Amino acid sequence: MQLTIPEFCSFSLKSKTQLLNKDGELLFERKVYDKYKVVFYRIYRFYVEMVIEMKNKKVLRIDPVINNQIVHMYIWKLQ
Amino acid sequence: MSKHHSFIDTVYQIACDATKKGIAHLYTEDASLSNNLITINKQKVVNFSSCSYLGLELDERLKAGAIKAIKEYGTQFSASRAYLSARHYAELECKLEELFGSPVVVAPTTTLGHISAIPVIVSDDDAIILDHQVHHSVQIAVNLVKHRGVRVEMIRHNRMDMLEDRVKKLREKHQRIWYMADGVYSMYGDFSPVNEVYELMEKYPEMHYYVDDAHGMSWTGKHGKGYALSQKPIHEKMVMATSFAKAFPTGGGALVFPNKQLAQRVLNCGGPMITSGPMQPGSLGAAIASANIHLSDEIYEMQQDLQENIKYTNLLLKKYELPNISPSDSPVFFIGVSLPKMGYNLIKRLMNEGYYTNIGIFPAVPMKNTGVRFTITRKHTFNQIEGMIEAMAYHFPKVLEEENFTEAKIYQAFKLPLPEEQKAETAVTALVNQSGMKLRHEKSIIYLHRKEWDALLGDRGTFDWNGMKFLEDSFTGNELPEENWEFDYIIIRDLTGKPVLATFLTTTLAKDDMLAPATISMQVEKMRQNSRYYLCSKTLCMGSLLTEGNHLYLDRSSPLWKDAMRLLFEKIAALQEEYGASVTNLRDFDPKDEDMDALLVDNGYFKVTMPENHLVENLDWNSKEEFIKKLSFNSRRHIKKRITRHEDKYEVEVIGQPANEVLNYLYQLYLNVKENSLELNTFTLPYKVFENIAKNPNWEMLVLKLKPEHDTRAIRKPVGFVFAYVGQDTYNPMLVGLDYQFNREYNCYRQCIYRVIMRAKELGLKKVRLGYSATIEKRKFGAKIIESAAYMQAKDNYSMEVLGTMNVLEHHQ
Known part of the structure; x- marks a missing residue:
């Protein structure tokens, strides 16, 4: 069952993680200053970024990527 | 059997049905539990029935x-x-x-x-x-x-x-x-x-x-x-x-x-x-x-986790367009399916898919508001929730198809707005097309062939062709709503044109306490002094309030009889909607007929025991002495002491068309009885019924007067009467009136029963239907008790429960 971006955003961080594990497809991950890991997922009909604090493996945020340029950048990197 | 037993019997039957279908009174088989998976009948299922919403029981x-x-x-x-x-x-x-x-x-x-x-x-x-x-x-x-x-x-x-x-x-x-x-x-x-x-x-x-x-x-x-x-x-x-x-x-x-x-x-x-x-x-x-x-902050995290699961569930139910009866933020969900058979079917299918849910059924909800009740706990995963709802969405239309039901009818049962595209659907037509049977529906007996109707239902009481014509003439064009009935005649035929089912239905305003104990009716009547139609509902009834006996012709030898019954249910549901009737009452069934019972209960009806009916058969005696001789010792003694002793004190007359003042007086005697009889609490019959009886050659007026030496009033008047319908081979006394001033001394009521039996014999008839109530009295005349059951369906249980709250003791205090 597909969720829309607002529906997805209405969930807590814990639930978003659950949804990503269930319905998402991990596409790409990158490190930022060796401190954070940013994981790029495709879920339903949109893309999200998950930001993880590497030290204690804590998920800090999961947000949809609505800026197309950023999406294209990821996809370009994937290619 | 009392009405209470009937209620318990229905609950018992539902529990047995659910148990038989493998969805109730189950046991887990796990040696220990560690999450929300349980084993039932060797199958691992996800438990969607736990009220331990925070999943703390295993903490x-x-x-x-x-x-x-x-x-x-x-x-x-x-x-x-x-x-x-x-x-x-x-x-x-x-x-x-x-x-x-x-x-x-x-x-x-x-x-x-x-x-x-x-x-x-x-x-x-x-x-x-x-x-x-x-x-x-x-x-x-x-x-x-x-x-x-x-x-x-x-x-x-x-x-x-x-x-x-x-x-x-x-x-x-x-x-x-x-x-x-x-x-x-x-x-x-x-x-x-x-x-x-x-x-x-x-x-x-x-x-x-x-x-x-x-x-x-x-x-x-x-x-x-x-x-x-x-x-x-x-x-x-x-x-x-x-x-x-x-x-x-x-x-x-x-x-x-x-x-x-x-x-x-x-x-x-x-x-x-x-x-x-x-x-x-x-x-x-x-x-x-x-x-x-x-008392710690941990509780808020748990509450939040549960709320997320509830939100996800609501979202999926909406996306899958399942009839979620009362969407809210609570962890209890109810998916309406309307009839018990639908509920059993869907729950069984979910169980086979690995999800255990509950049935929400009578008496917790009205019969026609059956549903799949499930609960969400903090321990459920989104995977489990989606799996269960996906399975439900997959099986829901299959159950509808299998049980010949429509989603529109579910929405109607729960008084929810109908999904627009389903309004036009006509279930009756669909079912007729499917089975090949033909349903004929008429609004008046005059459109039906007299010979055929009488052959199907003519010998069962007062509802042969002529009897129906009389009822139609009496209960149309009147002033008060309760005196105007809708008449619907149904004949269902197989492909060869042979009738499989025939019956008639009437729809009218009826008192909800009609079958309640008299003490309850007494309290309701008090309320009705201020509000005439308090606890009255438009009721669709098999037969009518003025007919008795088995109103359903059903050819049980036909392989299509169950299909014909289902078609009748569909037609009734359609008529119920058309008339805005909130109660349906199918009556005079054999209470021991298990096949019929299962069919009716599966289709959302609950059983109510009707008052006992009485039939005197074998009028094969040649004199009153011979009749009395056939009775038991106690009955003989009773008849001699209470009836034959007074026999000579009476003048009995079968009158044709009485003068207006006589008819008026008889109506007053009827009112005397009506006011004293709350066991079967109905509206008072309009005077027009008496006028029509007087004009109708199929009815007889048996009028009892006391001889001048016993009635010393200036003008002697009747002390009792019986109006009876003369059927093909049955005498059917339907209305009685009494002057209670003389009843005690001269046993007028008993005399009426006795004279009715004698009159039936005189006319060469074979049976006398003595009607409801007064069992002890009627048995003394050799009457056989006919037990019967009614099956009711109410759009909601409200009236029934209000009657349940009435304090029986109040009357005695």
Whole structure:
């Protein structure tokens, strides 16, 4: 069952993680200053970024990527 | 068999059906549990029936608390709380007072909590208003105070306008009026409108609020104090009961009071507080551990997790367009399927897919409001929730197809707006096309062939072709709504044109207490003095209120008989909607016919025992002496003493067309009987019926007068009469009138029965139908008792439950 971006955003961080594990497809991950890991997922009909604090493996945020340029950048990197 | 037994029988039958279908009275087979997976009949299923909404029952801290308390005090501490309580009680009550922010009394169960509190807090001159859907355990406790004469009424579910109306009325006589409701309702998961109730409490000083928040506990509110108290702080005129057997989850219950005095009063005087066993150490230990969690911030994280699952469930139900009856933020969900057979089918399919859900069925909900009830806990994963709802969405249309049902009818049953595209669907046409049967529906007997109708139903009572014509003439074009009936004739034929089923239906305004005990009807009639149509409903009935006997021709040798019955159900449902009838009553069935019973119950009807009917057969005697000789010793003695002794004192006349004043007088005698007879409480027949009987050659008027030496009035008048319909081989006395002034001395009623039998013999008929009631009397004349059952379907249970709350004792006080 597909969720829309607002529906997805209405969930807590814990639930978003659950949804990503269930319905998402991990596409790409990158490190930022060796401190954070940013994981790029495709879920339903949109893309999200998950930001993880590497030290204690804590998920800090999961947000949809609505800026197309950023999406294209990821996809370009994937290619 | 009493009506009560009939209710129990229906509940028993439903439970047996559900058990037989493998969805109720089940046992888990797991040696131990570690999550929400359980094994039933060797199959691992996800449990969607647990009310432990926060999933705390497997928390190690609660287990350790229970073990510690048992090690300290053993498996039980057996003493009445009035004497001595285990120390854990004091510790738990102290923590609970912090949790609820008010004085608390702990009870072994919520039900015992109600039984402790309600008789103590409600005074004899108080009044109680029950919400129609308030939990059964509250109603049990209310029954205890009913016997003290406390006035008990019921309002429709969550109808604050009705509540205010009743409070306005009751405050004239009562200083305190208790509105009793659930915080969260256990079937549909909807809420009590707490804020509106508080507004009414502010407006009316007499109004008080007793709320059972068992299903609201833990998963919402500060420290998990429950739904009701999450809306408002406890009101000084409010008492709350809650449960520890749901989300808390240790067993036990609690009463929360606005002040210490009231709490102490219930602790000191509440029956079970004095005489019943206490909550035991294991439960107390677990409850203390649970209270600790509730008093920590951890509870909010748990509440949040559950809310996420609830939100996800609501979202999926909406996306899959399943009929979620009462969408809310509570963890209880109800997917409407309307009929029990649909519910059984869907639940069984879900079980096969690995999901265990519950059926919500009569008496918890009206028969036609059956549904799949499931609960969501914090322990469910999104995967499990989606899997279950996906399975439901997949099987739902398949069940509709298999059971020949439509989604539109489900929405109709729950009074929900119809999905637009389904409005045009006509189930009857669909079913006719499918089975190849032909259904003929007429609005008047004149369109039906007299010979065929009489061959099918003519020998069963007063509803041969002529009898129906008489009824149509009498019950159309009248002034009052109850005197105008709709007539519907149904004949269903197989492909060869042979009738498989024939019957007629009438729709009219009827009294909901028609089959209730006379003491109840007496109370309802009092209310009707101010409001003529109080507890009256438009009722669609097989047969009519003025006919008796089996009204259904059904060729049981036809392989299509069940299909024909289903087609009849469809037609009835369509007519019910067309006429806006809220009750359907299919009557005069053999109560021992198991096949028919199963078919009717599966299609949403519940069984009600009808009053006993009486039939005198074998009129093969040649003289009255021979007739009497055939009776039992006691009956012979009775007949001689009460009847034949008076025989010569009477003049009996079969009159043709009486003068207006005579007919008027007979109508008065009828009214005498009507006023004295509430066993079968119906509306008074219009005078027009008498006029039509007088004109109709198929009816006879048997009029009894006393001879001049016994009736010394200036003008001798009839002391009794019987109007009887002369059928093909049956004499059918339908109306009786009596002058009670003479009845005691001259046994007029008994004389009427006797004369009816003699008249039937005189006409060369084979049987006499003596009708309902007066069993003892009629048996003395050799009448055989005909037991019969009616099957009813109500759009909601409200009237039935209002009648249930009527205090039978009031009449005697």
